[in-house]
Amino acid sequence: MQKRFTKNDEGFICLNCGREVLPLGYTSRNHCPFCLFSVHLDVNPGDRASECGGLMEPISAETDPKKGYIIVSRCRKCGAVRRNRAANEAKVQPDDINKIIELTVARTDPRKK
DSSP states (O other): OOOSOOOOOOOEEOTTTOOEEOOOSSSOOOBOTTTOOEEOOOSSTTOOOOSOOOEEEEEEEEEETTTEEEEEEEETTTOOEEEEEOOTTOSSSOOOHHHHHHHHHHHHOGGGO
16 A cells, blocks of 8 residues: 655755745645745655656645645646645745735636636
């Protein structure tokens, strides 16, 4: 049986905006806290088992009563859609809450699609 989550808390340079992203220190950092883009690296969170490697563009955000904000991203290369928990309350480089709110509005406002 394969684990559904592998802790892989590494820093990286964002392939979209070029900024340095530091590790969170408590869970896997999935996306850039500045532009919210990520790279399609995982099949299951943190496993780095995907061969795609495409840029994952944030397309919307939703709220979850237990998990907070969830960022929904689509791979520009293969079209895969993934949902990832936002780190807007992180002590190290929290996600840009204004960008998350914009994505939440885009999800609910038909004029933003």
